[in-house]
Amino acid sequence: MRVVITGMGIVSPIGNDLETYWNSLVSGCSGITMLHDRYPDQLKYHFAGQVFDLNTEAFFSKKQLRRMDRFCQFATIAAKNAWHDSTGDLNKNFQKNTGVIFGTGIGGISTWDNPLIPDFDSNNDAPMNAFTIPRIMNNAAAAQIAIQLNLKGLNITINTACSAGANAIGMAFREIRSKNAHCIICGGTEAPITPKILKSWNILGILSKENTKTAVKPFDKNRTGFVLAEGAAAIVLESLDSAGLHNKKIYGEIIGFGSNCDAHHLTSPAKDGQAKAIQLALNDAGITPEKIDYINAHGTATRLNDRVETDAIKKVFGNYAYNIPVSATKSMLGHAMGASSAMEFVATILSVKNDLIHPTVNYQTLDPECDLDYVPEKARAKTITHAISNSFGFGGSNAVLVMKKWKN
Structure with missing residues (x-):
């Protein structure tokens, strides 16, 4: 269904x-x-x-x-x-x-x-x-x-x-x-x-x-x-x-979901657990990593999380990771804990629908350990067919959603 x-x-x-x-x-x-x-x-x-x-x-x-x-x-x-x-x-x-x-x-x-x-x-x-x-x-x-x-x-x-x-x-x-x-x-x-x-x-x-x-x-x-x-x-x-x-309008389609636990630490994230959640979501959607056009990041702006998330993305996508725009909604909202992932998924839905990626604001200085394309400061037009939204919580609870553009 x-x-x-x-x-x-x-x-x-x-x-x-x-x-x-x-x-x-x-x-x-x-x-x-x-x-x-x-x-x-x-x-x-x-x-x-x-x-x-x-x-x-x-x-x-x-x-x-x-x-x-x-x-x-x-x-x-x-x-x-x-x-x-x-x-x-x-x-x-x-x-x-x-x-x-x-x-x-x-x-x-x-x-x-x-x-x-x-x-x-x-x-x-x-x-x-x-x-x-x-x-x-x-x-x-x-x-x-x-x-x-x-x-x-x-x-x-x-x-x-x-x-x-x-x-x-x-x-x-x-x-x-x-x-x-x-x-x-x-x-x-x-x-x-x-x-x-x-x-x-x-x-x-x-x-x-x-x-x-x-x-x-x-x-x-x-x-x-x-x-x-x-x-x-x-x-x-x-x-x-x-x-x-019921003749409803349609914003987009969810095609995959991955959820798992790092089983590593209550407050410290783990690259392997996050990467597995992303891969589970892609497998569930039945698409290869190269199909992803945009990633809405968990992006908390902590020293550890941003590095670990970057490493997890690179583990799943390999060199193709450098071709995927990644932006962080929290740069404008802050961290709303249990609400953040839902608020960010709304942003992801609208990005896919409008073929437009919101920026990561306040990004000014490159970190060699975080070296992907984070869409700094200015929105970017891009055709987006598939996107993922990453969410990683304390307790090692990871959740990744995959959505697809709706075409009549």
């Missing part, structure tokens, strides 16, 4: 609709901004990829908002927009059989670490309410999407750190290809910009050492790490038969 993309929704630091998101990407517009308005005196680092201008009251009542953490709001808005984009006003029988598979890294962490429990380390009783558990549980996003859209098919939450969104999309792809479902809304969501989470990442030593808007420099010799980000992306996947029956 062939699987196609019929709708997409986005909530991001560079736009909360597809047109704004895409235009910002190809213009090289960074969404990394100062944190001072949110945490004026608590942090030593002052930049993150933050979502602004999101009109939540257009989507939810005040009662609903009280019951939803920020990550859940992002996911549900992205899903509603994707459903609308897919002309989702369909009969009840269609909704009855439509599923949801959504990924997140840490779920409703902002409920714990922001106003609900303002002083977790003190001995004082902190204010809590009956919505605490429904707000923090990881599957709240998938559940709310189903409730809001009355979708009564399978409902699954994926929690594989930074590859969660890609694994959710890949699992949805497999469910439809295996004829277990005809339509699934899938993607990833995250809202991790909280004081303790920022401090925790900083202790790991992988947040950027630069307190500037241009702090994230994937593959650059002078890269020092990433900044945290927030957002969500939702994608409507359907069988080709279903899309044709």
Whole structure:
């Protein structure tokens, strides 16, 4: 069964609709901004990829908002927009059989670490309410999407750190290809910009050492790490038969998915594991490495990850790797953990559809260990028939998606 993309929704630091998101990407517009308005005196680092201008009251009542953490709001808005984009006003029988598979890294962490429990380390009783558990549980996003859209098919939450969104999309792809479902809304969501989470990442030593808007420099010799980000992306996947029956527009086709574990280290990536995930995806798609025209990189801008990912690409593609444009969406968004892979796959879909590759911004100095074509600073027109999107998470969880241009 062939699987196609019929709708997409986005909530991001560079736009909360597809047109704004895409235009910002190809213009090289960074969404990394100062944190001072949110945490004026608590942090030593002052930049993150933050979502602004999101009109939540257009989507939810005040009662609903009280019951939803920020990550859940992002996911549900992205899903509603994707459903609308897919002309989702369909009969009840269609909704009855439509599923949801959504990924997140840490779920409703902002409920714990922001106003609900303002002083977790003190001995004082902190204010809590009956919505605490429904707000923090990881599957709240998938559940709310189903409730809001009355979708009564399978409902699954994926929690594989930074590859969660890609694994959710890949699992949805497999469910439809295996004829277990005809339509699934899938993607990833995250809202991790909280004081303790920022401090925790900083202790790991992988947040950027630069307190500037241009702090994230994937593959650059002078890269020092990433900044945290927030957002969500939702994608409507359907069988080709279903899309044709309902006369849906089609953005593209997913043809392969590879997922595995490095089984190496909780936080350090492994070249062999990443290379195997890429090869698994190509094998699943039934294409050779030379068919790939573009790679959307995991590209976190850490010293280790960018080198390991470059080595993994070269292991799979050999000398042909030097002919493939590679760009890093995180250079403009920051790292939104479980949402990043879904947000990056939306960028990949739009690149293939429009034959245009967004740049890796802030890339200025060649690193001899990262010597591929990273599309620096300026978007590039290129005919793209096949592309892959790499996502590699803590715990050694790797996920790679292969998509193909849709031609009527």
